Structure formats: structure tokens, C-alpha cells
Amino acid sequence: MLQARLTVEPSRSARPEELRAEGTLTNVGDEPEEVRPALLASPSLALEITGRSGAPVPLPPPPVPGLEEANIRLAAGEEHRVVFASFAPAWLEPGGYRVRLRYRPSAQEPVVSDWVGFEVG
Amino acid sequence: MPELAVTVAVPKAREAARAGRKPVPPEELAVHVSIANPSDRSVPFNVLQAQHPSLALEVEGPSGMRVLLPPPSAPSEAELGRGEPIEPGSSVTLEYRAFLDPALGPGTFRARYVGRVPALGGTPDDPLVSDWVDFEVPPPPPWPKPWWPYPWRYAFDRLRRYIDIVLFWRKCRRVWEAEVDEAVSETITNAPPGSEAWNGTYGWRARFHLRIEQSTCRVIVTVRIRVTGAVTPAQQTAWETAIEGAWSNIFKLCAASRCCGNGYAIVADVQFVSSGEHQVVVAGASTVNMGNWGAADAVDVRHEFGHMLGALDEYFTVNGTDFGPGRQATGAIMNNPANAPVARHYELVRTQSQALMGAACTTKAAADPC
Numbered sequence A: 001m002l003q004a005r006l007t008v009e010p011s012r013s014a015r016p017e018e019l020r021a022e023g024t025l026t027n028v029g030d031e032p033e034e035v036r037p038a039l040l041a042s043p044s045l046a047l048e049i050t051g052r053s054g055a056p057v058p059l060p061p062p063p064v065p066g067l068e069e070a071n072i073r074l075a076a077g078e079e080h081r082v083v084f085a086s087f088a089p090a091w092l093e094p095g096g097y098r099v100r101l102r103y104r105p106s107a108q109e110p111v112v113s114d115w116v117g118f119e120v121g
Numbered sequence B: 001m002p003e004l005a006v007t008v009a010v011p012k013a014r015e016a017a018r019a020g021r022k023p024v025p026p027e028e029l030a031v032h033v034s035i036a037n038p039s040d041r042s043v044p045f046n047v048l049q050a051q052h053p054s055l056a057l058e059v060e061g062p063s064g065m066r067v068l069l070p071p072p073s074a075p076s077e078a079e080l081g082r083g084e085p086i087e088p089g090s091s092v093t094l095e096y097r098a099f100l101d102p103a104l105g106p107g108t109f110r111a112r113y114v115g116r117v118p119a120l121g122g123t124p125d126d127p128l129v130s131d132w133v134d135f136e137v138p139p140p141p142p143w144p145k146p147w148w149p150y151p152w153r154y155a156f157d158r159l160r161r162y163i164d165i166v167l168f169w170r171k172c173r174r175v176w177e178a179e180v181d182e183a184v185s186e187t188i189t190n191a192p193p194g195s196e197a198w199n200g201t202y203g204w205r206a207r208f209h210l211r212i213e214q215s216t217c218r219v220i221v222t223v224r225i226r227v228t229g230a231v232t233p234a235q236q237t238a239w240e241t242a243i244e245g246a247w248s249n250i251f252k253l254c255a256a257s258r259c260c261g262n263g264y265a266i267v268a269d270v271q272f273v274s275s276g277e278h279q280v281v282v283a284g285a286s287t288v289n290m291g292n293w294g295a296a297d298a299v300d301v302r303h304e305f306g307h308m309l310g311a312l313d314e315y316f317t318v319n320g321t322d323f324g325p326g327r328q329a330t331g332a333i334m335n336n337p338a339n340a341p342v343a344r345h346y347e348l349v350r351t352q353s354q355a356l357m358g359a360a361c362t363t364k365a366a367a368d369p370c
Helices: B011-018 B152-171 B233-247 B300-308 B343-357
Strands: A002-009 A020-027 A033-035 A047-051 A072-074 A079-084 A095-103 A116-120 B005-009 B030-036 B043-045 B057-060 B084-086 B091-097 B107-115 B133-137 B175-189 B200-213 B218-229 B251-255 B264-272 B279-284 B292-294 B316-318 B321-324 B361-365
Touching: A002 A095, A002 A116, A020 A072, A020 A095, A072 A079, B005 B107, B011 B030, B011 B133, B030 B107, B175 B343, B200 B300, B200 B343, B218 B343, B233 B264, B233 B300, B251 B343, B264 B343, B292 B300, B343 B361
Parallel strands: B218 B264, B218 B279, B279 B292
Antiparallel strands: A002 A020, A020 A079, A033 A072, A047 A095, A095 A116, B005 B030, B030 B091, B043 B084, B057 B107, B107 B133, B175 B200, B175 B316, B200 B218, B251 B264, B251 B361, B316 B321
């Protein structure tokens, strides 16, 4: 069973592209889990951003599929860490937003982190 | 399906044709548009906005070339609103007069009403559209013959010829420039099992500087990029070379004008800047979207540049069109980054250039005749 966490630093920046997010997928179950790193490589695939009102903020298009790394095997208790050096689009208007990590390897419910707030401006 | 119904007529042209008379000059023609509400509920419609022919009408000339109409006046508060409703069973009639260039003809032209916004009865995806209505336009009147006798008439003719030569020469030295900033979105669906993460709606801004030069017959599309992250000058140069090589001199714009009869070559120019950028790119381990490029990548960045020009992805299903898997051997650059672009990928460049020049433009392969 996988659990997702996300942190954002700094929590406020005048330049959206300077916001950095770090996500972690942890195997909190007893059995090993396979993780596809391609689904976490791009903020466009792995993050959801909303405005204060809850309206989704569209992210730039994701990478062209077809070049994938091998799956990662997480043993029980192991975690996989991803860093999004610049996850917020440069054209984000000043204001408050929320972001969460979303790992969606199938049509079933994705594994999501808690929402984390950040400010632009 | 729009709730309103629209019909268009050009009565004077129709009467002249039926009576076997000469075609009516364009400046004397009136286009009548009737907007009716056959539904059982009130439908908003802004008559003030619809009164601008350039907002509501499309006109095409012989061979289907679009006739660009004069720009509308600055809108008033009333013109910007949703307007007053057309009640069920009611209609409004609009008459458009004296909006066609007196030098338009000759030939068979056609006009129709197109309302692409709710205030004009439709939406961008489901516009309110009438049938085309044809009308004949006579040849434009010649320059007036001077009344003074020879040799002054001869002198006037020579002077007019020199004026034409100077004006023609000046016309072929024109330069148009504009900053383009357009919101673009796409919805990806139908991703195969295991790739559901790609399904979703994405949005970005296509931003570039457009410069059209008649003297060199080129359309120069410049994207200024501010790069952050770890990338070497050589890697940046490799990005620039790959992108400019992929997008330059592959296609051209053929414009309805006397200059550059073989078209305007489209040239891509990537400039790396420290401020005043169109786009910010963060260098990292791999290219994962339009704003995050692999420092050592010289292939996928070509595809991401296409997004900066407004091109959409072409894999899985995008905006309802099924393209199939990504990176197909025969896929164009927005499906397979290693391949070349096709004409539709320059559509935003084409429409912006057309608007700048005021002349209809089509995108053609560089080697094809205009």
C-alpha cells in the first residue's frame, strides 16, 4: 500500500518558477510495491494545483509517452522521492494556491497526498 | 446546437442579377441578417455588438480567399454586455451597409453570418452560422481620366506611373511586428491502460514575437527563453540549434499580396535572455514538459518548442481527435519529437501573420509553389 506526501519550499515566491516541491511515495504495506517513475517525473502528470476557490489550474502538457524507465520496486517501508525543481507555471497570477501529489498508475483511485498551500506574489 | 436561427440576404445584388442589370458596386451593397428565436425561451443577444460587420460577418472572394474587413470601433459598455434577450417567436434584423472596399471586385463573392460568442448567438465550439449568400461585384472604377488636354495628360500619366513605382517599391519594404500571447488548452483522453495519468486538461500560454519582412520574404518567430538550473553554454546552444533546425525554412506563408509572390519563409529564432522572457525553462535531468527541459536533450525540446508556438499534442486522443500512441515512426513532431512539423503546427503563426498583414495567408511546404 502506498502513501504520498508533498512539501513545497518556499511557501511564497514572487516568481512561480522558483517554487520547489518534493514528493515522497512510501510503501506503508507489508508487501513490495512496483512504482513507475515516469508517472512522477513530470509535474504535469504528478501534481494537481487548484486556486483558493478550488478551481483547477491547468499545467503545461506532459511529456510525450513512450520513453519509460524501468519500474522501481519498493520494499515494505521503503520510499521513492521525487523533486520538482520548478512545478508552478511562470504565468500563474498572484494569489493563494494548493498543490498535491497524485500517483495514478491505473484507472483506479490515485494515491494522493494532502493538499499543501503556497502563495505567488 | 445554437438556439437562434439566422438567415442572410443581399437584396440589391439579387434584384440586379434577376433583372439582368450590372452588378451593384460593393459600397452600395447592403447585407441583411435576420436572427430569429424559434425556441420556447428567451435567448440573450447583443444587437449593438452584432452591428459591427467585422464581428459578425465573414466574406470570401473568388477561389475562397477570405476578405478581411475593417476593424470595429472601440466597444462601449453596452456593446460588451450580454445584450437584451430575443423573446420566443421574435426576431431582430440587422443591415450592414458600406463596409466593403469599393476596390473589392470583380468576381463572385459570398457572405455569411458567424456568431462565435454567446452575445452573437453561438459559442467558439458551436457557432451560429448562416448559409453562404453569393453576390457579384463589378470591376472597380479606373483612375479618373484627367480633363486637361495633351501634353498635360501625358505628364499626368507619367507622374502617376512614377508614383505607382515608388509606392510599389515602398510596399515591398514593409515590416510588420507584433507580440503574440495566446492562451492554449488541450484535453487528453483515451490513454491506454497504465497511462491514465496522461488523461486530463492542460493549459499554457503560447508567446512569441512575430516579425514579417517583405524585403527578405521571411516570417521570423522569436521566442525569448530565460533558463534557470544547471545547463552549460554548449547544451544551450545544442537546444537552440535543434529547435531552429526543426522549425525553420520547412514551411512558408503564401499571402494574397503583390510582394513575396513565392511566400514568406517561416524562420524560428530562439533567444536566451535574463529578463523580458516569453517563457521560463528550468534545466534538469530530462524533458518533462514545456517548462522543464533535459540539459542534455536535443530531441524532445523540439516538441516542447512546438507548444510555445501554440501546437497541441498529437498522441492518444486530444480534443476529440484520436492520434494513437506517442512516438510513432511516421508521426509528426507533436507525436514524435524526432520528426518534422507539419503545416497545422504553424496555425497560430499563420493566423497572427494574416491579421498583421491584412491579407489572407495559407501555410505551404517551402518547396511548393504559392
